Amino acid sequence: MAELVHLEMRGDIAVITIDNPPVNPMSIAVCIGLAARFAEVSADDAVAGIVLTGAGRAFVAGADIREFGKPRPKDAPGLRDVAMQIENCDKPVVAAINGACAGGGLELALGCHYRLAAPNAQIGLPEVKLGLIPGAGGTQRLPRVIGPQSALDVIVKGDLLPAPKAAALGIVEDVIEGDLVAAAVAFAAKAAADGAQLPRSSKRTDLIGGAADEPALFDDYRKSIARRARGFEAPYHAIDLIEASTKLDFDAGMELEKKTAGITVASTQSAAQRYLFFAEREALKIPDVPRDTEVRDIKSAAIIGSGTMGGGIAMCFANAGIPVTVIDMEQGNLDKGLERVEGNYQVSAKRGSMAEADIAVRMGLINGSTDINDAGGADIVIEAVFEDIELKKTIFAQLDAIMGDGAILATNTSALDIDAIAAATKRPEAVIGTHFFSPANVMRLLENVRAAKTGNQAIATAMKLGRTLGKQPVLAGLCPGFIGNRILRVYFGQCDKLMFEGSYPDQIDKAIFDFGFAMGPFGVRDMAGLDIGYQARKAQGGSNERRYILTDKLCDAGRRGMKTGAGYYKYEDGSRTPIPDPEVNAMIDEISKDLGIERRPISDEEIVERIIFPMINEAANIVDEGIALRASDVDVTYVHGYGFPRYRGGLMFYADTVGLDKVLETMQRFETEEDGDAMAPAPLLAKLAKEGGSFTGQ
Ligand SMILES: NC(=O)c1ccc[n+]([C@@H]2O[C@H](COP(=O)([O-])OP(=O)(O)OC[C@H]3O[C@@H](n4cnc5c(N)ncnc54)[C@H](O)[C@@H]3O)[C@@H](O)[C@H]2O)c1
Structure with missing residues (x-):
């Protein structure tokens, strides 16, 4: 196993290199190798100092996630033992952080006496993002090295910091341009020659003593993350542990960290977040599109329609540095669209999330036009005009005539038949759905939609484009609503039913919010506007569909x-806070009466089951029909596009945690009590429940 950890002498300095490709994860074998190497050099009188570094582009990119939950060999040293062994070494140990230094990588480096970093190194403790806490001393050593306030920011946010930022916080002593290992060797030699007292992180108390003077520090921090971290357990465990580092001695803190690490590793939340980590990567793989499929290099783009979506999509391209032409048939709408884009950038600059100077750079990448011919030179054109199939067909016929060979012709339709749109062209293989979510510059999901004749190049290009634009792409098959909106229809349908049976919008919204969704259904509808399609329905004498009665x-x-x-709720001037309105409740009572329904009290638990289980059922059909390539793609779609709580893993993962037999039983009850066929249990659900199987392999 020692071959994973090399040893080389440079003069009297030992250079220990972790070599576990591709990113040197801290596996059990690496721990064993490190323990052996450090024992060897500690005992060797010819060694004056030690440098620890990583081979290739990473120092240590983290723990080996694939080993989580697997039994460790008895007596094998763990990372916490190795970090302690290094810290206790009586020769100076310098970490030469040559690249990614995350999680266990930083915990290892914190065991070293000194840390130097290459300029491109990325350093941090991202465990919280997987529902975990740093479990090898990170929560106890980091506050001692950089103080509790900074440690809170690093550990609770979990972001990786560029080396200069890490140096500013004091995580590393210096950023080294040029030969890092040579500089570290010189540093170790000097420290050895000086015979200076070695700084041991666990022994330091100079920065944590002051926390007692700021009793509100931790409570204030808990309050400050309340919105962002609602429902998540790990960030709060992390805060408790950092607080403990200021109150307990190091060994007691380590004991508590160990206990908490055990709790988080075994938690459903962490299982859900680790599952999503892999699901997000899996979603990029399309089994029948070969990996070496030629991808169109997107050097320029065109968007047709400068409305809500067109403007947001244009921002995505500009943010990625790709020039984009936005075309609208109406000069007025074009002007308004571009103004809205600039306004959005100004808000970002005011909030500090982008530099003022970047506004001009990004706006400089966006060109407006009212002439569709100006789309002609683009590598991809994305149509985002009104949701009207005839209009879209006309536009695609025009695009077919003007776009260059090999260009991708994409539509942002939410639900229309892309086969029909593709048929308006002579190159259906180039036509694909690229379904962005509103606001397009913010929402991470990109639901690419494969129509019957969409070619591999269009698919591979759209998937890659998603990554280029910083999105999470998922590939869906063609059916009304694709993956996301097809399930959403069930969601809204169940919400309306519950409303007419006895719940009011605020109760349903609260139950769904408490389940963990970012917003409840009625708040979402009020935000989107209730008049989508209203004029058209009016023109046809009104709709009898239950979902439109109240709207x-x-x-x-x-x-x-x-x-x-005002909508389902009322809103005070300029406020976005929904206020329940008795007038609306009276309208709902009236409709229930007209429908012959006797209203009854409905529990929050029933609300959640009646909404979520039918969504799971519909998702099972979507997987069974091949509209989603795999169950985990549904989960990635719902977490990134629909505000489904990440800590529950998505609809399918959640179903597995509830138990498919329970979901099936409930659907069978709904089938007899509710809408009969519409609630019929999905064949895939029935099959898996009977076999004792699961959707996601949990
Ligand atoms: N709004 C959303 O939340 C959302 C989300 C996902 C997908 N979509 C889909 O995106 C598309 C656009 O939606 P939107 O909300 O941005 O609409 P919108 O009404 O805000 O904007 C449509 C724009 O298209 C322009 N337009 C109409 N006909 C045109 C033509 N022939 N040539 C050039 N421009 C033309 C209009 O002037 C208008 O500016 C629709 O297919 C919609 O279903 C919308």
């Missing part, structure tokens, strides 16, 4: 959602 009545009363100050 259209609200629109009749001028309540079109947040933008008019």
Whole structure:
């Protein structure tokens, strides 16, 4: 096993190199190798100092996630033992952080007496993002090295920091341009020659003593993350542990960290987040599209339609440094669209999330035009005009005539038949759905949609484009609503049913919010506007569909959602806080009566089951029909595009944690009590439940 950890002498300095490709994860074998090497050099009188570094582009990119939950060989040293062994070494040990230094990598480096970093190194403790806490001394050593306030930021946010930022915080002593290992060897030689007292992280108390003077530090921090971290357990465990580092001695702190690490590793939340980590990567793989499929290099883009979506999509390209032409048929709409884009950038600059000077750079990449011919030279054109199939067909016929050979012709339609759109061209293989979510510059999901004739190049290009734009791409097959909106239809349908049976919008919204969704359904609808399709329904004499009964009545009363100050809720001037409205509740009572429904109290638990289980059922059909390539793609879609709580892993993972037999039983009950066929258990659900199987292999 020692071959994973090399040893080389440079004069009297030992250079120990971790070589576990591709990114040197801290596996059990690496720990064993390190323990052996450090024992060897500690005992060797010819060694004056030690440098620890990584081979290739990483120092140590983290623990080996694939070893989680697997039994460790008895007596094998763990990372916490190795870090302690290094810290106790009586020769100076310098970490030469040559690249990614994450999680266990930083815990290892914190065991070293000194840390130097290459300029491109990325350093941090991202465990919280997987529902874990740093479990090898990170929560106890880092506060001692950089103080509790900075440690809170690093550990609870879990972001990787560029080397200069890590140096500014004091995580590393210096950033070295040029030969890092040579500099580290010189550093170790000097420390050895000076015979200076070695700084041992666990022994330091100079920065944590002051926390007692700031009793509110930790409570204030808990409050400050309350919104962002709602429902997540790991960030709060991390805060408790950093607080403990200021109150307990090191050994007691380590004991508590060990106990907490055990709790988080075994938690459903962490299992969910680790599952998603792999699911997000898996989603990029399309089994029948070969990996070496030629991808169109996207050097320029065109967007047709400068409305809500067109503007947001243009921002995505500009943010990625790709020039984009935005085309609208109406000069007025084009001007408004571009103004909105600039306004969004100004808000970002004001908030500090982008530099003021970048506004001009990004706006400089966006060109406006009212002439569709200006799309002609682009490598990809994305159509984002009104959701009208005839209009889209006309536009695609025009695009077919003007776009260059090999260009990708994409539509942002939410639900329309992309086969019909592709048929308007002579190159259906180049036509694909690229379904962005609103606001397109913010939402991470990109649901690419494969129509019957979409070619491999269009698919591979759209998937790669998603990554280039910083999105999470998922590939869906063609059916009304694709993956996401097809399930959403079930979601909204169940919400409406519950409303007419006895719940009011605020109760349903609260139950769904408490389940962990970012927002409840009625708040979402108020935000989107209730008048989508309203005029068209009116023109046809109104709709009898249950889901429009209340919406259209609200629109009749001028309540079109947040933008008019009232919808399902009322809103005070300029406020986005929904206020339940007795007037709306009275309208709902009236409709229930008209429908012959006797209203009854409905528990929050029933609300969640009646909404989530039918969504799971629909998702099972989507997987069974091959609309989603795999169950985990549904989960990635719902977490990144629909605000499903990440700590529950997504619909399918959640179903597995509930137990498929329970989901099936409940669906069978709904089938007899509710809408019969519409609630029929999905064949895949029934099959897996009977076999004792699962959707996600949990
Ligand atoms: N709004 C959303 O939340 C959302 C989310 C995902 C997908 N979509 C889809 O994106 C598309 C656009 O939606 P939106 O909300 O941005 O619409 P929008 O009404 O805000 O904007 C449409 C724009 O297209 C322009 N347009 C119409 N016909 C045109 C033509 N022939 N040539 C050039 N421009 C033309 C209009 O002037 C308008 O500016 C629709 O297919 C919609 O279903 C919308």
